[in-house]
Amino acid sequence: MSSRNHCSPQEFSERSGLSLATVHRYLRSGKLPFVQLGGRRHRVLIPCDALDLLLKPSVNEKPAEPTFNKPSDNPPPMSGPQPRWLRDPPR
Numbered sequence: 001m002s003s004r005n006h007c008s009p010q011e012f013s014e015r016s017g018l019s020l021a022t023v024h025r026y027l028r029s030g031k032l033p034f035v036q037l038g039g040r041r042h043r044v045l046i047p048c049d050a051l052d053l054l055l056k057p058s059v060n061e062k063p064a065e066p067t068f069n070k071p072s073d074n075p076p077p078m079s080g081p082q083p084r085w086l087r088d089p090p091r
């Protein structure tokens with residue numbers, strides 16, 4: 001693995017404009033490919049062209065449809081007892 005083809009998370013953060021925390025979050029979730037030549041707890045290298053993979057939508061991915069808040073979209077009731085102020089009528 002040549003270092004010209006790969007960059008550190010800090011360098012990738014600077015090149016992409018993403019924060020370092022976001023880069024680490026993407027690495028943990030699998031959104032960014034990476035290589036660790038020494039195994040766990042060693043240096044993480046990200047392919048420099050991974051930014052193109054992030055920006056390009058996958059073939060199977062459908063564009064997101066807009067969601068609208070409808071009155072019928074009420075969330076299900078939470079589990080557990082209701083608070084007293086909801087149970088008891090006002091005096």
